[in-house]
Amino acid sequence: MTVLRNHVGGRFVESGRTFDKTSPVDGTTVAVVHEADAVIVDAAVAAARRALNGRWGTSSVADRAALLRRIADGIEARFEDLLAAEVGDTGKPVELARRLDVARAAQNFRSFADTISAKGLDAFLTDTPDGGRALNYAVRKPLGVVAVIVPWNLPLLLLTWKVAPALACGNAVVVKPSEETPSSATVLAEIIAEAGAPDGVFNLVHGFGAGSAGELLTSHAGIDGVTFTGESRTGSAIMKAVAPRVRPVSFELGGKNAALVFDDCDLDRTIEGLSRSVFTNTGQVCLCTERVYVQRGVYDEVVSGLVEAAERLRPGRPEDPAANFGPLISQTHRRKVMSYQALAVEQGAKVVTGGGAPALDGDLAAGAWIEPTLWTGLDNAAAVMREEVFGPVAGIVPFDGEEEAIALANDTEYGLAAAVWTSDLDRGHRVAxxxxxxxxxxxxxxxxxxxxxxxxxxxxxxxxxxxxxxLHFYTSPTNVCVGLTGPWSAEEAS
Known part of the structure; x- marks a missing residue:
């Protein structure tokens, strides 16, 4: 049985309490995970602070960029290990994880190595009130010890998206992955250590949110900032935790994303794009579309095209080449998504495809499977059109004109992403x-x-x-102003 430990100050440590990570594919145990307690979280934060006060705190941009590139090389060298970790935790199809999650992880480190290497000094001359001049320039310093909290839907991709710029800017991090996806973060800890990161630069604590490692970390006095991706209500709780210490936060939270389909669109391209935006990763991507607004002239064709696309999806084990649709992350999340399926019907939805759970045989019957689902007959007042479901579901609603479509799309408390499908690029720019x-x-x-x-x-x-x-979040600028004396014109110089 795989055992996953916390990583603190350059070494793996156990705790006095463990929990089981189970597979969403068939319910079997994937790993036994050591849950971090207050002592371990304290040690992780202290290790990060020591790293900042040591040679990492005086490292050059060139040194940090070189480390990031070595980490990217390490990710590619252990590609299959990371792939197995992601697939084991999430149950997503192997080819999706290969193309999206692991490949992007290496790209994240290389991209931020390039970004930090190209960043120059912001400097400018200013006139002062007394007629003199001053040279101003900003020195960007590391934010400090950064808490990095990542979700379960794209665990490695989002972890590296945050850790890479944090390290590029000279910070030290304490990472808490989701309890549903602890495995790839553990492999990444090994890769970063092997790449030569000083002890304490990357620390890893496992556990849950409230009353566990997540709350202990975000409320810790030694944390200088928090970056988080996940549910909006969890983001609100983190804001309350850091408010007494006035710590900066960077949050990418939920979405109730809209797609606007105009009747001059390329239908084949649009339906292919919509099917990806609704069903990719079983709808468990913050950028997925859950509201589809379609101009009446092509409404029926779009509905039938999306239904056909949904019904071509095949659930199955991640390694099955015939399968292209994975499970939800857990039975708990499956119950949530199915409750929205039932609520949609209660509120008057017509289920044009899906609406339940697939009947699967053998071990798969114990997995967190669900059918891709499309609804019609709803408007923006329905709860399933206002609340994030985070599953392979969408409501399809007709509209007549451009202004109506814009109003429908913007009628939400969320504001993450939108897609506009049209052959009129003037309209595309205008509406977007x-x-x-x-x-x-x-x-x-x-x-x-x-x-x-x-x-x-x-x-x-x-x-x-x-x-x-x-870089703006992971650094704090100090402006240096140097007063200059001397002649400022040819007349003065003579």
């Missing part, structure tokens, strides 16, 4: 810019440049990460 979201795609979905800002509005989060936007 009016979406109250952090990211708006036109004729695409999940197309990402790692230098672009990532984040949302409202219940979808606080702050932006990606490229130089990440």
């Amino acid at each position: 810019q009016r979406m109250d979201v952090g990211m708006a795609w036109v004729n695409a979905w999940y197309l990402r440049d790692l230098r672009s800002p990532f984040g949302g509005f409202g219940l979808s989060g606080v702050g932006r990460e990606g490229g130089e936007h990440s």
Whole structure:
């Protein structure tokens, strides 16, 4: 049986309490995990502080960039180990995890190595009130000890998305992965140590949220900032935990993302894109579409096309080449998603496909499986059109004109992402810019440049990460102002 331990100050440590991590595919035990207690969390924070006060705190940009590139090399060298860890924890198809999760992990480290290497000094001359001049420049310093809390849907991808810029900027981190996906973080701890990171630069604590490692970490006096991806209500709890100490936070939270389909769209391209945005990773991506608004002229065709796409999905074991649809992360989450399926029907939805759980034989019957589900007949007042379900579900609603579509899409407390499908690029630009979201795609979905800002509005989060936007969170600037004397013009010089 695999045993997963906490990683503190360069060594793996056990605790006095463990929990079982079970497979969402068939309910079998994947690993026994040591849950961090207050003593271990304290030790992890202290180890991170020692690293900052030691040689890591005086490391150069070139040294840090070189470390990030060695970590990327280590990820590629242990690609199959990380792949097995991700698939074992999440149950997602092997090819999805290979293409999306693990490949992107190495890219994250290389991208931020390039970003920090290219970052120059911000300097400018200013006129002062007395007619003199001053040279101003900002020195960006590490934020300090950063708590990194990541979810279970894309555990390695999102972990590296946060750890890479944090280390690039010279911080030390204490990571808490989800209790549902502890395995890949453990492998990453080994890779970072093997890459030559000083002890304490990367620390790992396992556990749950409230009353466990998550709460202990976010409320710890030694934490200088928190970066978190996950549910909006958990983000709110973290904000309350750090408020007494006024610590900065970077949150990427939930979404109730809309797609707007206009009747001049390329139908085949649109339906393919919509099927990915609704059903990828069993709908367990913060950027997935749960609301589809379709202009009446193509409404029936879009509904039938999406139904066909949903019914082509095949559940099965991750390694089965015929399977292209995985389980939900847990039985607890399955119950939540199924409760929304029932609620949709209660509120008047017509289920055009799915609506339940697939009948699977053998060991798979114990897994957290669910059917891809599409509803019609609902409007924006329905709870399932307002609350994040985080499963392979979507409501499809007709509209008549552009202004109506924009109003429907923006009628939400969330503001993470949107997609606009149209052959009229003037309309595409116009509508995308009016979406109250952090990211708006036109004729695409999940197309990402790692230098672009990532984040949302409202219940979808606080702050932006990606490229130089990440550097703003993971550093604190000190402005240096140097008063200059001397002649400022040719007349004065003569």
